[in-house]
Amino acid sequence: MAKLEQGDPTEMGMRTEQLTGRTQQVFFSAEESGNLTYPWAPEVDFEKCSEIDAENLSASDINKQIRSLMSEGYGTITVLNPGAKHSLGVGILSRLNLRFEGSLGYFGCGLLDGPNVVITGRVGWSCAENMMAGTLLVEKNAGSTFGAAIRGGDLVCRGDVGSRTGIDQKGGTIIVGGKTGAFSGFMMQRGRMVILGDAGKNLGDSMYDGTIYVGGAIADLGVDAVEADMTELDCEWLQRKLALYGMETSNGIENMTKIVAGKQLWNYDNLEPSEKKLVL
Amino acid sequence: MGYDKDIDHFVKGDGIDSEREQSIGQHIGYRYDVNLVPDYTRLTTFLKDYISKMGWQDLNWLEDVHMGYEENRPAVFDRNINGWVTVPPDIDLPDNQQDRDMIARELLIKFQMSDRHPLADLRKAYAKF
Numbered sequence: 001m002a003k004l005e006q007g008d009p010t011e012m013g014m015r016t017e018q019l020t021g022r023t024q025q026v027f028f029s030a031e032e033s034g035n036l037t038y039p040w041a042p043e044v045d046f047e048k049c050s051e052i053d054a055e056n057l058s059a060s061d062i063n064k065q066i067r068s069l070m071s072e073g074y075g076t077i078t079v080l081n082p083g084a085k086h087s088l089g090v091g092i093l094s095r096l097n098l099r100f101e102g103s104l105g106y107f108g109c110g111l112l113d114g115p116n117v118v119i120t121g122r123v124g125w126s127c128a129e130n131m132m133a134g135t136l137l138v139e140k141n142a143g144s145t146f147g148a149a150i151r152g153g154d155l156v157c158r159g160d161v162g163s164r165t166g167i168d169q170k171g172g173t174i175i176v177g178g179k180t181g182a183f184s185g186f187m188m189q190r191g192r193m194v195i196l197g198d199a200g201k202n203l204g205d206s207m208y209d210g211t212i213y214v215g216g217a218i219a220d221l222g223v224d225a226v227e228a229d230m231t232e233l234d235c236e237w238l239q240r241k242l243a244l245y246g247m248e249t250s251n252g253i254e255n256m257t258k259i260v261a262g263k264q265l266w267n268y269d270n271l272e273p274s275e276k277k278l279v280l
Numbered sequence: 281m282g283y284d285k286d287i288d289h290f291v292k293g294d295g296i297d298s299e300r301e302q303s304i305g306q307h308i309g310y311r312y313d314v315n316l317v318p319d320y321t322r323l324t325t326f327l328k329d330y331i332s333k334m335g336w337q338d339l340n341w342l343e344d345v346h347m348g349y350e351e352n353r354p355a356v357f358d359r360n361i362n363g364w365v366t367v368p369p370d371i372d373l374p375d376n377q378q379d380r381d382m383i384a385r386e387l388l389i390k391f392q393m394s395d396r397h398p399l400a401d402l403r404k405a406y407a408k409f
Contacts, residue, residue, distance in 0.1 A: 040407075153340055237317040
């Protein structure tokens with residue numbers, strides 16, 4: 001394990017000592033705090049509700065108002081008339097019920113870490129990019145790169161989505177109620193993608209790991225994406241997860257197609273153990 | 281992996297299976313199945329409280345958290361520091377992967393939500409809002 005030789009490693013500051021990519025430190029103790037939220041997260045009450053009329057506000061002002069209301073303890077916030085503005089609801093790192101009555105533009109709700117978001121309309125490109133935790137439900141359709149680089153949480157679209165859904169997915173669950181476009185699951189590394197309708201060309205192209213379940217037809221599989229057998233655990237998980245969002249597949253869960261990585265492309269064998277964690 | 285192996289494969293053995301692994305004397309890749317979905321009958325009380333607090337109906341992002349190993353010690357990977365956090369040696373680990381994963385999830389939450397977590401210092405130094 002790498003150790004810092006200079007001073008207290010918990011103190012901030014520049015260091016000249018080079019860390020070589022090994023374990024950073026063992027910080028954990030069994031008596032660690034029992035907090036259920038980040039220490040800096042505002043304490044909000046889900047029962048305390050507020051509304052923002054976004055019609056004449058800029059994206060920046062809307063996001064600032066959301067933060068301001070959270071700091072005042074509002075745990076349920078509804079944004080009216082979002083008007084497909086870009087980059088709304090981004091960077092929310094704590095628990096919150098957030099509802100958009102309308103559609104969002106590009107890069108909506110990126111970098112989420114905890115909130116439960118509902119969007120009653122459509123979303124543009126790259127919705128929920130880099131999502132870390134929480135839930136996000138889009139009632140209508142979504143654009144391309146839906147859930148790009150998502151690392152955790154549930155990202156759900158009841159309608160159809162564009163191409164490259166879940167590109168570079170590193171965790172979490174993406175559920176698509178309708179069809180998904182070409183190159184969905186491109187370079188997927190882990191996590192689960194559930195497509196209840198049809199999947200476009202090159203599904204799971206160059207995927208390293210993770211699982212894709214498809215209820216409809218698959219146009220074709222990408223490089224190193226292969227079909228695998230559905231297991232009882234898969235079926236139980238799908239049943240439970242889809243029920244959370246009131247969704248179901250027309251052909252029955254047990255008849256879904258499961259796609260995993262063939263692992264013929266990956267070159268982890270060439271990596272030293274200490275380097276492997278960098279790709280987690 | 282898709283469960284073509286025993287779920288507890290890495291609990292029961294050292295993961296040195298293939299010819300290549302035997303020749304170099306160490307396991308290649310993760311010593312857990314990244315695709316293993318959680319068994320919800322094994323949720324701990326702490327995790328139930330966490331789920332309830334967040335307003336979720338399941339483990340959400342914690343579904344991707346598993347008990348792994350760092351230098352042969354049980355450890356959990358913390359994405360917020362991009363490093364492994366080893367499990368204290370005084371914690372008795374169960375003999376199956378599903379229960380170990382639940383413990384890993386609980387330990388990780390306790391660690392991340394502590395004000396001793398490295399993010400707390402980073403936030404003080406660099407947070408914009």
